[in-house]
Amino acid sequence: MMPWPTSKPKQVESQEVVVPPGQFVTEKFPVLTYGETPTIDLKTWRFRIFGLVEEEVTLRWEEFMGLPQLAMTADFHCVTQWSRLDNLWEGVAFKEVVRLARVKPEARYVTIHCYGGYTTNLPLDVLMDDDVLFTHRHDGKPLALEHGGPLRLVVPKKYAWKSAKWVNGLELMAQDRAGFWEQLGYNNNADPWKEERFEDNLA
Ligand SMILES: Nc1nc2c(c(=O)[nH]1)N[C@H]1C(S)=C(S)[C@@H](COP(=O)(O)O)O[C@H]1N2
Numbered sequence: 001m002m003p004w005p006t007s008k009p010k011q012v013e014s015q016e017v018v019v020p021p022g023q024f025v026t027e028k029f030p031v032l033t034y035g036e037t038p039t040i041d042l043k044t045w046r047f048r049i050f051g052l053v054e055e056e057v058t059l060r061w062e063e064f065m066g067l068p069q070l071a072m073t074a075d076f077h078c079v080t081q082w083s084r085l086d087n088l089w090e091g092v093a094f095k096e097v098v099r100l101a102r103v104k105p106e107a108r109y110v111t112i113h114c115y116g117g118y119t120t121n122l123p124l125d126v127l128m129d130d131d132v133l134f135t136h137r138h139d140g141k142p143l144a145l146e147h148g149g150p151l152r153l154v155v156p157k158k159y160a161w162k163s164a165k166w167v168n169g170l171e172l173m174a175q176d177r178a179g180f181w182e183q184l185g186y187n188n189n190a191d192p193w194k195e196e197r198f199e200d201n202l203a
């Protein structure tokens, strides 16, 4: 049986933990937020899927929670060099959410929108991977407000600024468009294993 979803290999034999180059393991869970932590009422919470879709969709909290739920264990790598290993995330697969709006064939990129105005961008095919989740629980507890509660995206294979907190929408696009940190010079691809921290990768 296939484990769901896969997390990256660890060097079990040597008891040595593998983290991407330039990263250090932390047991803590630091909070990294640009600006204020928004307060969100579940009664008025909405999640909108728009742009290049056949049918624009707006989900309420109960509708979101009615989607198939799953759990995954994954590492989390912040570009400021901390990595938190083996996070247990629970929520709904990205692909399960986006399909509700029936994406048009010309849609190839996505801007993820958040309460508070933060944005990040990724190619649609990256987001369709099994390990990309909208999560509302972390390590067995409801996701704390400062960590993105009620709902955040988790994209384990990218630096954590792509894991948008307080998500409230997906915009399907034909062309790529830089999000908040991407506009400020962070690498658009953001692969921690390639140390794609900054645009020119010189730092
Ligand atoms: N909406 C929003 N999402 C965000 C951020 C933010 O400032 N606003 N910071 C990003 C950055 S840089 C990181 S490292 C992670 C940190 O998540 P954490 O605060 O749960 O550790 O969230 C990402 N998602």
Ligand SMILES: [Mo]
Residues within 6 Å of the ligand: 032, 078, 079, 080, 160, 161
């Ligand atoms: Mo970060």
